[in-house]
Amino acid sequence: xxxxxxxxxxxxxxxxxxxxxxxxxxxxxxxxxxxxxxxxxxxxxxxxxxxxxxxxxxxxxxxxxxxxxxxxxxxxxxxxxxxxxxxxxxxxxxxxxxxxxxxxxxxxxxxxxxxxxxxxxxxxxxxxxxxxxxxxxxxxxxxxxxxxxxxxxxxxxxxxxxxxxxxxxxxxxxxxxxxxxxxxxxxxxxxxxxxxxxxxxxxxxxxxxxxxxxxxxxxxxxxxxxxxxxxxxxxxxxxxxxxxxxxxxxxxxxxxxxxxxxxxxxxxxxxxxxxxxxxxxxxxxxxxxxxxxxxxxxxxxxxxxxxxxxxxxxxxxxxxxxxxxxxxxxxxxxxxxxxxxxxxxxxxxxxxxxxxxxxxxxxxxxxxxxxxxxxxxxxxxxxxxxxxxxxxxxxxxxxxxx
Numbered sequence: 001x002x003x004x005x006x007x008x009x010x011x012x013x014x015x016x017x018x019x020x021x022x023x024x025x026x027x028x029x030x031x032x033x034x035x036x037x038x039x040x041x042x043x044x045x046x047x048x049x050x051x052x053x054x055x056x057x058x059x060x061x062x063x064x065x066x067x068x069x070x071x072x073x074x075x076x077x078x079x080x081x082x083x084x085x086x087x088x089x090x091x092x093x094x095x096x097x098x099x100x101x102x103x104x105x106x107x108x109x110x111x112x113x114x115x116x117x118x119x120x121x122x123x124x125x126x127x128x129x130x131x132x133x134x135x136x137x138x139x140x141x142x143x144x145x146x147x148x149x150x151x152x153x154x155x156x157x158x159x160x161x162x163x164x165x166x167x168x169x170x171x172x173x174x175x176x177x178x179x180x181x182x183x184x185x186x187x188x189x190x191x192x193x194x195x196x197x198x199x200x201x202x203x204x205x206x207x208x209x210x211x212x213x214x215x216x217x218x219x220x221x222x223x224x225x226x227x228x229x230x231x232x233x234x235x236x237x238x239x240x241x242x243x244x245x246x247x248x249x250x251x252x253x254x255x256x257x258x259x260x261x262x263x264x265x266x267x268x269x270x271x272x273x274x275x276x277x278x279x280x281x282x283x284x285x286x287x288x289x290x291x292x293x294x295x296x297x298x299x300x301x302x303x304x305x306x307x308x309x310x311x312x313x314x315x316x317x318x319x320x321x322x323x324x325x326x327x328x329x330x331x332x333x334x335x336x337x338x339x340x341x342x343x344x345x346x347x348x349x350x351x352x353x354x355x356x357x358x359x360x361x362x363x364x365x366x367x368x369x370x371x372x373x374x375x376x377x378x379x380x381x382x383x384x385x386x387x388x389x390x391x392x393x394x395x396x397x398x399x400x401x402x
Contacts, residue, residue: 001022001023001146001147001397001400001401002023002025002144002145002146002147003019003022003023003024003025003145003146003147003148003149003397004024004025004027004136004143004145004147004148004149005024005025005026005027005148005149005151006027006126006136006148006149006150006151006152006166007026007027007028007150007151007152007153007161007166007369007371008026008027008028008030008032008033008034008111008120008122009028009033009034009035009036009037009151009152009153009160009161009162009369009370009386010034010036010037010040010110010369010383010386010387011151011153011368011369011370011371011386011387011389011390012026012028012033012149012151012368012369012390013033013034013037013107013110013111013114014110014386014387014390014391015149015151015368015390015393015394016114016115016117016118016120017084017110017113017114018390018391018394018395019117019118019394019397019398020117020398021117022117022118022398022401024118024119025118025119025120025121025143026114026118026119026120026121027121027124027126027136027138027143028120028121028122028124028161029123029124029125029126029161030122030123030160030161031122031123032111032122033107033110033111033114033120033122034106034107034110034111035160035161036153036157036160036161036162037103037106037107037110037383038103038104038107039103039157039160039341040103040106040341040383041095041097041103041380043102043103043104044097044098044101044102044103045097045098045101045102045103045105045106045107045383046095046096046097046379046380046383047077047081047088047096047097047098047106047380047383047384048074048077048078048096048380048381048383048384048387049074049094049095049096049379049380049381049384050074050090050094050096051094051379052069052073052074052381052384053069054066054069056376056377056379056381057069057374057375057376057377057381057385058182058238058239058242058344058374058375058376058377059349059373059374059375060177060348060349060350060373061349061350063354064349064352064354064374065374067354067355068354068374068385068388068389068392069384069385069388071388071391071392072387072388072391072392073388074096074384076391077384077387077388078096080387081098081106084109084110084113085109086098086099086105086106086109087099087100089101093219093379094379095379095380096380121141123140124138124139124140124141125138125139126138126152126165126166126169127139127169128169129148129169129170131148131173131362131365134146134148134364136148145364146364147364147365147366147397148364148365148366149365149366149367149368149393149397150166150170150347150365150366150367150368150371151368151369151371151386151390152165152166152371153166153343153369153370153371154179154342154343154345154346154370154371155167155179155181155343156181156340156341156342156343156370157338157339157340157341158338162370164179164343166371167179167346167371170347173361173362174347174348174351174359174361174362175347175348175350175351176345176346176347176348177345177346177347177348177373178245178345179343179344179345179346180241180242180244180245180334180343180344180345181241181334181337181340181342181343181344182237182238182240182241182242182340182341182342182343182344182375183234183237183238183340183341183342183377183378184234184237184241184334184335184336184337184339184340184341185224185226185227185228185229185233185234185334185335185336186227186228186229186233186237186240186252186331186332186333186334186335187226187227187331187332187333187334187335188226188227188228188252188329188330188331188332189329189330189331189332190328190329190330191225191226191227192223192293192296193295193296194225195292195295195296196223196292196293196296197223197224197225198222198223198224199222199223199290199292199293200220200221200222200230200290201220201221201222201223201256201289201290201293202218202219202220202221203218203221203232203254203255203256203258204216204217204218204232204254204255204258205217205218205219205221205228205230205232205233205235205236205252205253205254206236206252206253206255207236207239207240207250207251207252208250208251208252208253209239209243209248209249209250209251210248210249211249211251214236214239214243215235215236215239216236217231217232217233217235217236218232218258219231219232219235220232221233221254223293226335227329227331227332227335228252228329229335231378233252234341234378235377235378235379236252237377237378238342238344238375238376238377238378240252240331241334241344242344244331244333244334245344249330250330250331251328251329251330251331252328252329252331253326253327253328253329254326254327254328254329255324255325255326255327256289256324256325256327257324257325260325262321262325262326265321265324265325266317266318266321269284269317269320269321270317272284272288272309273309273310273312273317274309274310276309277308277309277310278308278309278310279308279309280305280306280307280308280309281298281303281304281305281307281308281309281312281316281320282294282295282298282305282306284309285297285298289324297320297323297324297327298320300319300323300327301316301319301320301322301323302319303316303319303320341378341382342370342375342376342382343370343375344373344375345373345375346370346371346372346373346374347367347371347372347373348373349372349373349374352367352372354392355392355396356392356393356396357389357392357393357396358393358396366393366397367389368386368389368390368392368393369385369386369389369390370382370385370386372389
């Protein structure tokens with residue numbers, strides 16, 4: 001049984017490995033496999049997460065997601081990496097990495113293992129698919145297939161080959177949901193001063209949509225001249241991008257001191273001011289927040305930079321507490337689409353069998369990885385998704401070829 005795979009990214013590499021020695025050809029427009037994989041986790045390859053459940057994914061059907069992640073779990077993936085000879089480690093956050101902390105390690109081992117059994121065809125740009133005649137046309141060749149596996153990625157990191165062209169080729173016959181970019185940074189209406197540019201803090205970033213709480217993350221927040229980025233922002237990015245696509249009012253609220261409730265934090269500030277009543281409030285704040293942010297915090301709080309701590313009014317304390325516990329930014333739009341890491345939307349999973357990854361329209365066609373409309377959150381979930389969907393598809397195809 002002849003199987004053609006479109007895409008030698010992470011999903012295609014997993015599929016090739018799971019298939020073992022079989023009649024499989026993997027086509028890719030790039031000159032080598034796993035190009036996008038090299039950028040994963042800032043080059044460190046955060047490949048899964050110990051905290052792994054349906055809540056970590058954005059999709060139109062939680063049951064579909066649950067079936068996939070229960071079939072081949074995060075622990076199954078860790079064990080599989082060990083079998084391939086990839087040593088692994090994890091951080092307190094649950095994020096899992098190769099012990100080498102290098103994406104190249106994972107790419108190299110997956111490719112070296114797969115090419116022992118599977119044929120890879122590089123510099124093969126797919127230009128057409130005839131689902132009825134079971135043919136794939138590339139810039140140089142025509143291929144017939146018994147089974148076709150589409151693992152061509154989404155619309156993110158176009159320079160890696162994941163440029164969304166596959167959707168243009170199939171959209172007349174395969175339902176595609178609306179798509180946007182996620183795990184990225186955002187432009188906000190409110191911006192801090194140039195002095196604050198690039199300042200990183202540990203804080204809680206909470207997403208509110210139409211005034212209602214949606215999600216939060218406590219991690220790094222970075223203030224830029226365009227708006228906000230940082231790990232905490234990336235953690236809430238999937239929900240944020242999804243709601244922006246729906247033209248909803250999105251707001252990020254930053255809490256610099258999530259370990260305090262508002263009353264206790266106000267009392268903390270009050271005690272500091274009473275202990276050092278002759279110091280300007282600016283000098284008091286030096287010990288508790290990054291000095292590059294102090295001018296902005298005081299300006300937003302309508303408190304003079306030179307005001308003496310002993311002269312602070314109740315309103316001053318209220319304003320400072322609000323600024324440091326609930327600094328609000330209205331999100332205007334995605335700032336960086338070019339470097340977004342994951343696609344929201346894709347092939348509609350209503351038309352994919354969750355037990356086989358086959359198209360319900362063309363049963364000899366399979367969709368795996370990021371080309372599906374399922375998107376994992378920041379933290380290793382998308383590589384896990386690629387592995388799980390590839391495992392389901394490969395097991396089903398192998399069961400037919402007996």
